[in-house]
Amino acid sequence: xxxxxxxxxxxxxxxxxxxxxxxxxxxxxxxxxxxxxxxxxxxxxxxxxxxxxxxxxxxxxxxxxxxxxxxxxxxxxxxxxxxxxxxxxxxxxxxxxxxxxxxxxxxxxxxxxxxxxxxxxxxxxxxxxxxxxxxxxxxxxxxxxxxxxxxxxxxxxxxxxxxxxxxxxxxxxxxxxx
Amino acid sequence: xxxxxxxxxxxxxxxxxxxxxxxxxxxxxxxxxxxxxxxxxxxxxxxxxxxxxxxxxxxxxxxxxxxxxxxxxxxxxxxxxxxxxxxxxxxxxxxxxxxxxxxxxxxxxxxxxxxxxxxxxxxxxxxxxxxxxxxxxxxxxxxxxxxxxxxxxxxxxxxxxxxxxxxxxxxxxxxxxxxxxxxxxxxxxxxxxxxxxxxxxxxxxxxxxxxxxxxxxxxxxxxxxxxxxxxxxxxxxxxxxxxxxxxxxxxxxxxxxxxxxxxxxxxxxxxxxxxxxxxxxxxxxxxxxxxxxxxxxxxxxxxxxxxxxxxxxxxxxxxxxxxxxxxxxxxxxxxxxxx
Amino acid sequence: xxxxxxxxxxxxxxxxxxxxxxxxxxxxxxxxxxxxxxxxxxxxxxxxxxxxxxxxxxxxxxxxxxxxxxxxxxxxxxxxxxxxxxxxxxxxxxxxxxxxxxxxxxxxxxxxxxxxxxxxxxxxxxxxxxxxxxxxxxxxxxxxxxxxxxxxxxxxxxxxxxxxxxxxxxxxxx
Numbered sequence: 001x002x003x004x005x006x007x008x009x010x011x012x013x014x015x016x017x018x019x020x021x022x023x024x025x026x027x028x029x030x031x032x033x034x035x036x037x038x039x040x041x042x043x044x045x046x047x048x049x050x051x052x053x054x055x056x057x058x059x060x061x062x063x064x065x066x067x068x069x070x071x072x073x074x075x076x077x078x079x080x081x082x083x084x085x086x087x088x089x090x091x092x093x094x095x096x097x098x099x100x101x102x103x104x105x106x107x108x109x110x111x112x113x114x115x116x117x118x119x120x121x122x123x124x125x126x127x128x129x130x131x132x133x134x135x136x137x138x139x140x141x142x143x144x145x146x147x148x149x150x151x152x153x154x155x156x157x158x159x160x161x162x163x164x165x166x167x168x169x170x171x172x173x174x175x176x177x178x
Numbered sequence: 179x180x181x182x183x184x185x186x187x188x189x190x191x192x193x194x195x196x197x198x199x200x201x202x203x204x205x206x207x208x209x210x211x212x213x214x215x216x217x218x219x220x221x222x223x224x225x226x227x228x229x230x231x232x233x234x235x236x237x238x239x240x241x242x243x244x245x246x247x248x249x250x251x252x253x254x255x256x257x258x259x260x261x262x263x264x265x266x267x268x269x270x271x272x273x274x275x276x277x278x279x280x281x282x283x284x285x286x287x288x289x290x291x292x293x294x295x296x297x298x299x300x301x302x303x304x305x306x307x308x309x310x311x312x313x314x315x316x317x318x319x320x321x322x323x324x325x326x327x328x329x330x331x332x333x334x335x336x337x338x339x340x341x342x343x344x345x346x347x348x349x350x351x352x353x354x355x356x357x358x359x360x361x362x363x364x365x366x367x368x369x370x371x372x373x374x375x376x377x378x379x380x381x382x383x384x385x386x387x388x389x390x391x392x393x394x395x396x397x398x399x400x401x402x403x404x405x406x407x408x409x410x411x412x413x414x415x416x417x418x419x420x421x422x423x424x425x426x427x428x429x430x431x432x433x434x435x436x437x438x439x440x441x442x443x444x445x446x447x448x449x450x451x452x453x454x455x456x457x458x459x460x461x462x463x464x465x466x467x468x469x470x471x472x473x474x475x476x477x478x479x480x481x482x483x484x485x486x487x488x489x490x491x492x493x494x495x496x497x498x499x500x501x502x503x504x505x506x507x508x509x510x511x512x513x514x515x516x517x
Numbered sequence: 518x519x520x521x522x523x524x525x526x527x528x529x530x531x532x533x534x535x536x537x538x539x540x541x542x543x544x545x546x547x548x549x550x551x552x553x554x555x556x557x558x559x560x561x562x563x564x565x566x567x568x569x570x571x572x573x574x575x576x577x578x579x580x581x582x583x584x585x586x587x588x589x590x591x592x593x594x595x596x597x598x599x600x601x602x603x604x605x606x607x608x609x610x611x612x613x614x615x616x617x618x619x620x621x622x623x624x625x626x627x628x629x630x631x632x633x634x635x636x637x638x639x640x641x642x643x644x645x646x647x648x649x650x651x652x653x654x655x656x657x658x659x660x661x662x663x664x665x666x667x668x669x670x671x672x673x674x675x676x677x678x679x680x681x682x683x684x685x686x687x688x689x690x691x
Contacts, residue, residue: 251548290567291567291643291644292567292568292571292644295568295571295572295575296571298575298579299571299574299575299579302574302575302578302579302580302583303574303578303579305583306551306583306586309583309586309587309590310548313544313586313590321590324590325587325590325591328583328584328586328587328590329587331583332580332583332584332587335579335580352568352644
């Protein structure tokens, strides 16, 4: 078989020469390599102070978007729950009252919407399935917690606040090469 | 006189403990740099307070004694390790004498005429701490660690002693100060390169440092002899190891690298006290260089297998050191005969 | 001060020597033997024989006792029953020990303790004097003992070589 790189070495079980058997040259060679690394620039990113930028298509914590008037886009159609391979999404639909038109965009809305972050595999299929462009995955990280219950995210954690919109514009550029 | 000695002993003791504390920090920094990392940098500027944080953690951990352990010996083990480690610094000449307040103050706790043997003796006793602690833990892994430590000690002590004998033959004295004084013209390492190499390898083995850290070898024996230890008892074991490292580096520097001598120390024409202080600085510089080499080796070389360890000790180092000793004796006779 | 230290060290060495016999656990016995050795090394220091003291510590406490402990730990005699305590053995032991005591008392009763030649100035124990004495005055016994050691070493090697065929000593499998 042809090797992909030319770095592979054939194993030869030949008898070692005296110079090889005293090992000291090999040891000094190894120490030279480590010493060279001693003076190299380190590759550490000091995390809380320095953050590495995420890729624009990073799939982190979900957000339920509002439209430009501040009404929730989700219509509780359930397609995201169907698409979810991990069955992490559940919801209860409800009918919009006449005086709630400024809260919900469609006539049907999600009274509860829960994502179990422990089940979620962050595949992004919910985002693909959503017909209303309501759910998106963002570059936010799901924080750690000591209790399992706290990983079931309800609407209070998922829906974006009116005054702090979450920018997902980079994710909406869908230019798939045909 | 006695008060002066007491103060000096306290100073040496304090410096030894301080250096041992900060060796943990250096160890982690050196490891990090060799691996392209940063190392501890959170506690204080550049992480300089990290050893204090570690010590605080050690003190406040639960001091646990396993129910099946032999209580008295379990407590005695770390004590022996710490005690013997601290005792060895007494005979090392840290510098030439200082002339203060009208008299000479020797920078050495005790100039016994068997200084080198004293160090070898205390190093060989140091293994009892590990053995007693490991046996008293009543744990298979600890016992294995203890047994390995003892056999390693016996195997490498011989080669270490014989490599020192070659130096003693050349200097004709067992007093370390005498040996240092005789290195004024040339360091012993020039005349005894093989002896130095053997001694260095054996020093690594006696300190249980990688690549000879089989007694505590995490991958095979969990923690080896200190598996069952927690809190400051564990701290004592780790601390004793670093003190031993410091003393080993000091012995290497004094016996083979001229101690407090440095090049051109008489030509500079400085006052005697300044030369003495510079000598102390030179000695510590050498010690720190060897400490760095210790760490450099630890983070470069993988651990020996047990049979490789025994092979190296008995079949390589001991014959080599005996040959070195015989050749040294032969050359000395030849020199006497020719001149 | 010296007298006090002498009595202290003597008490410690006698006590530890007794403990060697009385302890049930062999590891404890070995540890008390080590303490006894240290006490004896202390006696050497009191006699200004530092070289002898440190060599005593290195050889006995540092090497031989480590080997003893090593073997005991490998054998794991922790729970071994107290061996052979039949009445016959006890009687035999008492007779043998009593005979030894009688012999020692009889031999020491009439001998006056002579001061060692050259010990008056307290310098005989130092390395230089000791070496000079060993290699001039006592060179024949010294060399004979070294030949004895050599014979013992050769004997040990031959014993070790005999079962080289199975090639699996315990030491390589730790």
